[in-house]
Amino acid sequence: MLQLHVFTLLGTSSPLSELRVVLLGFKDAGKSSSGNTILGREEFQPGQRSAVCVKRQGDVAGRQVTVVEAPGWWSCYSKELSPEMTKRAIQLSPGLCGQGPHVFLLITRADILFTEAQMISARQHLELLSERVWRYTILLFTHGDWLGDTPIEQYIESEGDALKWLTEKCGNRYHVLNNHNSTDGRQVTELLEKIEDMVAGNGSSHFKMDKGLLRDLEEREKIERSRAEERMMKVKQHRHGLRSTQGQIHQSSLRIILLGSKNYGKSSTGNTILGEDVFELCTISKCEKREGEVAGRQLTVVDTPGWELHSMDNPPVFLKQETSMSVSLCDPGPHVFLLIVALDTAVTSQVILQLQKYLTLFSEAIWSHTMVLFDFGDWLGDTLIEQHIESEGRDLCWLIEQCGNRYHVFNNEKKDDKDQVTELLAKIEEMLAGNSGHHYETDRNRLEEVKERREKEEERATERLMKVKRQRKHLQSLKREFLGQCEPAKRVRTLLHATRVLYYTTADVDLGDVDVLSLHAPRSTIDDVSGDGLLDELHSDMVEPTDESTVPGEVPVGALMSRVLSATKILGFQAPMPDMASLGGVWEGVSHSSPQRCCGRHGVSRYSAPNSIQVAVSWQRLPIRPTQG
Incomplete structure (x- = not known):
């Protein structure tokens, strides 16, 4: 970790009268915005796609600065998927910097995950300029405002091996820019000082193009x-x-x-x-x-x-x-x-x-x-x-x-x-x-074959749908038949409110292996769970209605009373609720994730709602006396 800090603390090299900079990076990384921030004015057009390099110049902090923006590549594409014109523009970009650039700023975003695919893509595109390019490269993070008070070193360490590899490949040279605060001249001055430190470390040299490669490209x-x-x-x-x-x-x-x-x-x-x-x-x-x-x-x-x-x-x-x-x-x-x-x-x-x-x-x-x-x-x-x-x-x-x-x-x-x-x-x-x-x-014959095949598939799909509907209808009739045999249990209450579920019973009520679930929640929440309207068919007289004043603006929907197996099938629960009825007392269930719908067993239970969001509920018996119905 010491090496990460050495570069940022140097700042002792003499200012150069001229600096030549090439901006490299994937599309939408913020190259144009970074160029504008460095030059202190709107010279590049953010969001504009281009197959060629764009060169701009200006006087910055007493230095004559040349900035060349090279075309970007798709962040997860290998170099084989980049057009030849993009790759050639990257290779020719140093030629727009007179004798050659002092630095390549490899631009990436601090507000998105840096993946291994992005690392491979960056390496392949930079090495179009030869392996020597890394000696002259600084990693420039845009969207610095996203980091807040988090040190960039902490961000690099937390992002994983791909970003750490890239940072080390750049000789642990990096800087953060907030292009939304382009009037902050200090961040630009500090960047220029880091570039000058790197130039000093390279023996005051700049990047030199391979003349043989240049001749081949021009030919x-x-x-x-x-x-x-x-x-x-x-x-x-x-x-x-x-x-x-x-x-x-x-x-x-x-x-x-x-x-x-x-x-x-x-x-x-x-x-x-x-x-x-x-x-x-x-x-x-x-x-x-x-x-x-x-x-x-x-x-x-x-x-x-x-x-x-x-x-x-x-x-x-x-x-x-x-x-x-x-x-x-x-x-x-x-x-x-x-x-x-x-x-x-x-x-x-x-x-x-x-x-x-x-x-x-x-x-x-x-x-x-x-x-x-x-x-x-x-x-x-x-x-x-x-x-x-x-x-x-x-x-x-x-x-x-x-x-x-x-x-x-x-x-x-x-x-x-x-x-x-x-x-x-x-x-x-x-x-x-x-x-x-x-x-x-x-080709009418081919078209008729496809139509005929499609019609047969649609017929089979309709048959499958009707079969599923018949099966569901049969299961619903069994459910209603079973519910009709259940004894009402009016002394049992369940209140679903935000993330807390209270389950009240009295010790003298013998429910055996019957579970009771009463829902009190917004209609939109219940519709998400029920889907096919099963909850609308429940017998609301099995449970005393909850006090509407306890949950302002929400509607009590009804109650479900069934055996554990039926409850599991109807709502997709993977486990029954604890045997609260025989144990008595007041039970509390706490949802551990959204949406706030609770039901479960002793310990932790999970169920998958139709929108595939997993909900975990922990149940515990509270050391207080139950409210008597």
Whole structure:
């Protein structure tokens, strides 16, 4: 632990006239906000996605400070899932700092759990700059206000091995920033002093890029830029040829199906196309169809359930059926399948394999009617989409060519940008012209097979449901029959109020093995427990009603009297209450977790409410005399 404090206590090195800083970290870690806090003004735009580095400069505490923000990565993604443009921008970020940066600030948040997956991701992305990067790295915690009075050292020790490993990998150099209090100049001054201490410890040196790596990156980028220009010209010529041979192309109606992975923005894309929020932004298990008029065309848009394209697990059969049946909502068939691809995630060979499985639900002709739609267009900035395609390499290039070099970029953050929608519709019409005006021909035989299979499954599901209902009805009749045989016990009371349960009995009442449960609680609480209304059928005359004044604003609901086994089945208790009746006295039960509903046995009992919250109740007999009924 001594080593943790040595660095923060140095502060003895001479101030440098110039400091060059590179900000690294995962998305939403607070890089932009940290850059603004360091420079003392709004220079970076928090929340803005970018595939390129952003450089800003300013005078801070008598020093000329250069700050470079590199693109962020997804916190739990390995480097293989980060786009090539992101990785290359990280590798080239030192070149924006003149001779080289004095420090890399690795930014993480103090208000979220730091996991092993985040540690692996941070290590892989930093080591894109070589193993030497760790000598020049300081761990910068954002959301410092969340810590309150807790020392950062205590936080590091409590968070586990992953964060401790990362802290030690950074030479136990760390600092805390509260970007919500950016006017506090002391936290910035202290950070600059720590950077100067580190520079002194490195012999006043800065990070130097590998010149061989730099040459390779520049040569690769030059080749990709040339290929991107060739692709762009090829696409323009193809589109021009279609326009010149087909004349004016305009469809009065277009039918569109959205395909893609979960969380890739299918629903947002549908809303942007139709110009209003008609699809809910949530995971769906069934296809949804919406219609509207856009740019003089009647549009039908079908959203489909998303797949896990980054997983090799096979999707559920129900999901496959639902996806293949999407074409039935676009009768006689869709004009286009828009395959949604996120720009800020790599298209790997594993994604291509899953995608091929995905599209085999349709006929081979689907490729002639598919266009790749890149989402998160704001991430590109001023970078051409063709350059991104070429930088990603073989897998994405294969997908684009398989779709006939048809692609488009959407920025769903700018729903009011009608030009991106109009251009998309024009590209769809051009594709339709290239297909001689033909829409996708649905495989009727395959569709009928899926429908027939679905109908049989629904019939079996209905039979199962009816069987369960009959079983429950039979059990309820047995319960009522048994309750009718029970002797009323009017001298027994139970009061459920907040977290305390009092169970009153008199010694001269012989209840044998009968338990009594009387509930006095808000209707919402009782409904959560009863679910199917069983408590409404209970005989309230078995127990004296509780005094309503004891629990203001709450309603006494009734009482349940049954044997231990029945009580266990009805409310899902895993254990009966203690034999309070034969023991007599006043018993108290205390709930140990929410919701505040109590019942149980001597010692501790647990039951699972329908909302799956576990409740534990301890019972004890109080040394006071019972209230006589």
